[in-house]
Amino acid sequence: MKIDEIIRSNRKTFALEIKPGGRLVVRAPGKATAEQIQSVVESKSEWVNHTRARLAKHYPAQDPKTFKPGELFWYLGEQYPLRLTDSHRPPLELDGAFLLSKSAHNRAKEVFIEWYREETRAITQRLINQYAKQNRFKVGQVRITSARTRWGSCSSKNNLNFTYRLCMAPISIVEYVVLHELAHLRMRNHSKAFWASVAVLKPDYKKDKAWLKKNGFLLTLD
Numbered sequence: 642m643k644i645d646e647i648i649r650s651n652r653k654t655f656a657l658e659i660k661p662g663g664r665l666v667v668r669a670p671g672k673a674t675a676e677q678i679q680s681v682v683e684s685k686s687e688w689v690n691h692t693r694a695r696l697a698k699h700y701p702a703q704d705p706k707t708f709k710p711g712e713l714f715w716y717l718g719e720q721y722p723l724r725l726t727d728s729h730r731p732p733l734e735l736d737g738a739f740l741l742s743k744s745a746h747n748r749a750k751e752v753f754i755e756w757y758r759e760e761t762r763a764i765t766q767r768l769i770n771q772y773a774k775q776n777r778f779k780v781g782q783v784r785i786t787s788a789r790t791r792w793g794s795c796s797s798k799n800n801l802n803f804t805y806r807l808c809m810a811p812i813s814i815v816e817y818v819v820l821h822e823l824a825h826l827r828m829r830n831h832s833k834a835f836w837a838s839v840a841v842l843k844p845d846y847k848k849d850k851a852w853l854k855k856n857g858f859l860l861t862l863d
């Protein structure tokens with residue numbers, strides 16, 4: 642049985658999770674061998690298949706974007722239809738609809754990614770400047786990545802990374818993800834103390850976390 646992601650930590654037990662879309666994520670003790678992980682998964686294969694089938698009913702498979710006019714694209718929690726225009730510059734603009742230059746249609750996906758990347762960069766940078774000032778965080782560089790499963794991450798050099806898909810989410814979610822990573826600058830784990838520090842920064846973060854878990858898979862071009 643194929644495993645999509647293995648997350649090792651200092652836990653003592655194994656945990657399997659099926660993500661919307663059917664990805665199998667295994668949380669394993671740090672010292673577990675590949676064989677051990679595989680044999681745990683094989684012993685749970687019935688549960689995996691059953692859970693996938695159940696999820697497929699709740700979360701119909703997402704079709705990858707085809708960039709046909711009228712197709713809907715996310716920005717800050719709202720969906721806007723795609724329209725093709727004769728205008729050349731810029732190749733993509735949001736003005737009640739996503740206006741894509743006809744001359745850029747053959748590279749629509751790259752143009753969208755670039756647009757989302759710049760928006761995510763601008764929004765996260767603005768939030769970081771605001772929070773860093775209020776809370777004296779020392780932030781390194783901000784990088785926008787193409788990560789598919791992680792919304793943000795924090796490097797040992799205090800650089801913060803966010804996926805370009807982040808600006809598809811409602812602003813409250815973007816704020817939560819930024820604050821979550823800022824909180825990691827001081828605590829690089831997900832301990833109770835870490836979550837308490839997130840709660841100080843954003844008291845209603847639990848609803849954002851739950852929203853992301855439930856809806857995050859919708860925010861994609863793939």
Ligand SMILES: [Zn+2]
Pocket residue numbers: 821825830831
């Ligand atoms: Zn985290």
